[in-house]
Amino acid sequence: MRSDIETAPRETIRETQSERLRETVEHAYENVPFYRQALDDAGVAPDDIDRVGDVSKLPTTTKEDFRMEYPDGLFAVDWDDVARIHASSGTTGKPKIVSYTDDDLAVWSEVVARSLVAGGVDSDDVVQNSYGYGLFTGGLGLHAGAEEVGATVIPTGGGDTARQMTMLQDLESDVLCCTPSYCLYIAEALEDAGVNPAELPLSTVIIGAEPFTDAMREEIEDALDVTALDIYGLSEIIGPGVSMECADAQAGLHIWEDHFLPEVVDPETGEPLPEGEEGELVLTTLTKQALPVLRYRTGDMTALTYEACDCGRSIVRMDNVTGRTDDLLIVRGVNVYPSQIEEVMVDLEAVAPHYRIDLRRDDELDRLEITAEHHHEYDGSLEDLADDIGATLRDVLDVSPDSIEVVGPSELERTEVGKVKRVFDHR
Numbered sequence: 001m002r003s004d005i006e007t008a009p010r011e012t013i014r015e016t017q018s019e020r021l022r023e024t025v026e027h028a029y030e031n032v033p034f035y036r037q038a039l040d041d042a043g044v045a046p047d048d049i050d051r052v053g054d055v056s057k058l059p060t061t062t063k064e065d066f067r068m069e070y071p072d073g074l075f076a077v078d079w080d081d082v083a084r085i086h087a088s089s090g091t092t093g094k095p096k097i098v099s100y101t102d103d104d105l106a107v108w109s110e111v112v113a114r115s116l117v118a119g120g121v122d123s124d125d126v127v128q129n130s131y132g133y134g135l136f137t138g139g140l141g142l143h144a145g146a147e148e149v150g151a152t153v154i155p156t157g158g159g160d161t162a163r164q165m166t167m168l169q170d171l172e173s174d175v176l177c178c179t180p181s182y183c184l185y186i187a188e189a190l191e192d193a194g195v196n197p198a199e200l201p202l203s204t205v206i207i208g209a210e211p212f213t214d215a216m217r218e219e220i221e222d223a224l225d226v227t228a229l230d231i232y233g234l235s236e237i238i239g240p241g242v243s244m245e246c247a248d249a250q251a252g253l254h255i256w257e258d259h260f261l262p263e264v265v266d267p268e269t270g271e272p273l274p275e276g277e278e279g280e281l282v283l284t285t286l287t288k289q290a291l292p293v294l295r296y297r298t299g300d301m302t303a304l305t306y307e308a309c310d311c312g313r314s315i316v317r318m319d320n321v322t323g324r325t326d327d328l329l330i331v332r333g334v335n336v337y338p339s340q341i342e343e344v345m346v347d348l349e350a351v352a353p354h355y356r357i358d359l360r361r362d363d364e365l366d367r368l369e370i371t372a373e374h375h376h377e378y379d380g381s382l383e384d385l386a387d388d389i390g391a392t393l394r395d396v397l398d399v400s401p402d403s404i405e406v407v408g409p410s411e412l413e414r415t416e417v418g419k420v421k422r423v424f425d426h427r
């Protein structure tokens with residue numbers, strides 16, 4: 001059930017993109033005063049955009065623009081034509097409100113269905129969808145895509161882990177969709193309940209909505225005896241289903257580029273980067289009606305490759321997103337990415353994959369404090385383990401943590417609903 005575009009020659013993909021880019025720019029210019037102004041200010045007319053390569057002439061759109069235009073300033077259709085609203089809350093301020101026409105909802109189901117098919121899901125599967133339903137795009141997005149595939153959907157939503165486990169066991173779910181942190185939580189809860197996950201029919205988990213490292217993915221695959229596949233997306237562009245890893249190769253996420261045009265830019269200068277170089281992902285919608293978005297600065301760090309994948313798809317791939325441009329923590333002037341700390345935590349066998357990072361300012365000096373849980377089978381000294389963690393972190397980071405505390409299993413708070421928070425910057 002692959003669509004033709006997934007294996008089309010590059011020239012065909014470019015033709016489709018060029019035509020749709022022209023239509024999108026025209027639509028945005030005609031119907032969204034914000035874009036008309038932005039293009040006029042940049043001295044770009046819709047007619048200047050002919051081929052897909054012209055996209056870099058367009059000004060970018062930012063998170064801040066969504067805030068300034070709150071709630072509906074970026075909508076390109078009348079409210080009468082808006083079929084659905086979703087929203088994504090940032091860390092500060094008002095949520096970003098996003099809208100869909102009936103056609104947009106159809107495109108969304110299509111791209112999520114393509115994603116699930118790439119993940120090996122078919123109409124015989126039972127899909128337990130544990131992404132939150134409601135304004136968050138995860139629940140309804142995965143739900144519609146799974147229905148489109150013809151699978152049986154169990155809309156558990158996030159939370160109520162006891163019920164999640166009952167469904168997994170009694171309804172024999174083949175596929176579980178949830179955030180990586182919740183996936184680990186469910187694995188732990190199963191173990192606590194004396195259930196051997198290897199005996200469940202579950203074969204695939206579809207994880208996304210928050211960054212995770214390869215080490216974390218392996219932990220999930222081992223704990224649940226499944227294949228863990230990465231699904232990526234963001235509300236501003238559509239929701240989940242912008243890109244997805246295929247089960248065949250598990251080598252990067254296929255971006256459905258007949259609907260979303262990707263670029264990677266230098267996060268500092270905004271200059272486009274060549275294929276293969278890591279930078280900030282910038283996305284332009286190619287078919288969205290209610291909310292066309294030109295060159296959205298996602299804040300997500302990745303790299304693109306146009307090489308055909310072993311699965312046979314020729315469509316562009318992006319690397320797994322392990323961090324965001326705004327993730328960077330500056331501790332006493334030194335750059336630290338939370339993903340560097342995560343890799344160490346997950347690699348150490350005596351440490352459970354649960355940790356938190358606290359940053360404080362004491363007498364004008366930054367303090368980096370790390371709290372980690374030990375693995376439930378570890379029965380050695382907590383001080384020794386803290387020393388081990390410290391030594392490994394000092395090898396990896398350019399700054400030494402000021403304190404490392406090891407606590408017992410399940411002592412750190414878990415996230416059952418929504419996205420996990422591991423970094424607490426109190427400065």
Ligand code: DLL
Pocket residue numbers: 088131137138207208209210211212230231232233234235236239240241298300320321322324
């Ligand atoms: O998180 C959409 C989604 C739902 C994706 C379910 C996958 C599964 P937002 O709430 O708008 O939308 O958050 C979007 O989450 O810019 C990334 O920073 C992060 N993110 C999403 N998917 C991934 C992923 C949904 N697979 C923001 N890996 C994005 C890493 C991800 N980060």
